[in-house]
Amino acid sequence: MFYVYILYSEVRSKYYVGFTSNLEERLKKHNTNHSGFTGHTGDWQVVWTENFETKFEALKREKQIKSWKSKTLIRKLINAARSLNSGEEVI
Template sequence: MNYYVYILFSPHLNRYYIGSTNNVENRLKKHLSSSKGFTSKAKDWEIKYTETFTTRSEAVQRELQIKKWKSRVMIEKLIKGDL
């Protein structure tokens, strides 16, 4: 089984969301149908980026690394493949 780090974008909020999962499509559906939490503030989330890992711990470690950047510029460079 593979694990993934994913980055979603909401045009409505003009914000990114970073997460990890073992099924990106199912996770996106949950974000779109959620009634609580940060992603419930919009219903237009789009997958902009994914990375694949063989273990859950690797995916979570990468998710935390990206979140620690706290930088929209760095996230957009990652999405564009400039990192």
Template sequence: MFTVYVLYSLTATRYYIGVTSDVAGRLRRHNSSHKGFTGKASDWQLVYTEIYEEKSEAMKRERELKSWKSRSCLEALISSAGS
């Protein structure tokens, strides 16, 4: 199983989209001090997930979400999952 996930940081006021087979472990690594995009903040929270059987499907969906380049579309997706 592979998970497409969206994180949000209140400090950075940014979203991050990724794929993993271990969401909890990946979130811990995002919140640890390191170089890279998510290393700038340590308050990343999981706000959205989608689960796929195949890694290729998950990576395709990740690319799709990243191609939106629209915060409002991403926020609409997140809120629709909560309703």
């Protein structure tokens, strides 16, 4: 199983899109002190996930979401998933 995920940092007010086969371990890595985009913040939280059977499918979806380059579209995706689950909304 592969996961496409969106992380959010309140400190940076930014989203990060990625994919992995081990979401828990990947989140730990994002929250370590390293030199990449997610480094030095430590407050990244998973706000959205989607599951895929193959790495190819997950990579394709990740690239699609990243191509949007729009915080508004990412928020719409997160809100659509949350409204199905609990009625929460991301502002």
